[in-house]
Amino acid sequence: DAGITQSPRHKVTETGTPVTLRCHQTENHRYMYWYRQDPGHGLRLIHYSYGVKDTDKGEVSDGYSVSRSKTEDFLLTLESATSSQTSVYFCAISREGPSTDTQYFGPGTRLTVL
Amino acid sequence: GESVGLHLPTLSVQEGDNSIINCAYSNSASDYFIWYKQESGKGPQFIIDIRSNMDKRQGQRVTVLLNKTVKHLSLQIAATQPGDSAVYFCAENIDRSGGSNYKLTFGKGTLLTVNP
Secondary structure, three states: OOEEEEOEEEEEOOOOEEEEEEEEEEEOOOEEOOOEEEOOOOOEEEEEEEOOEEEEEEOOOOOOOEEEEEOOOOEEEOOOOOOHHEEEEEEEEEEEOOOOOOEEEOOOOOEEEE | OOOEEEOOEEEEEEOOOEEEEEEEEOOOOOOEEEEEEOOOOOOOOEEEEEOOOOOOOEEOOEEEEEEOOEEEEEEEEOOOHHHHHHHEEEEEEEOOOOOOOOEEEEOEEEEEEEEO
């Protein structure tokens, strides 16, 4: 998985609780991404980062926030989890932007919101 | 609009046969394409990529063909093996002037099943 770890790998939580997912990379890549994967939708970008403290929204960013205080870590936070956020979350990294470099994915986090 | 899709949601082949997985895209501005393989319970794994200035690119047992005239992308797997069973999906990047080129658009995937 290209030196990418995600934690936790599985989580069950209740509606309304905050949840933070962590992505850690050992590749020193500049770009990091958070995606969610749902049946019938494919991978959809939530947020991405193009450097330390530099982040921007993706296509499904509502209800999510991110932070990147170090090159190696990219955190995804659900401030108040909802059942619609039940999904599998993938982190990805790339050395350069997606028009010049491929993205490599982590193993995923399966999140269930009851 | 932007769309990346697959012609066949499932594909079943015999071990040893060649497999062809197709992908259609609608945006002529797409300039970079990637094929990923995803096994059950795992993250997507990079297989091969191709840029719009190329028509064909080969890897180990895999070939990607790009037909810009009809906006079609295909992945060919030679001598398919049981370990090739997975979901395969394509992704495209659209060259956006102005610097906001972060986004890959992913197809929904084709399930390849290899029968022994």
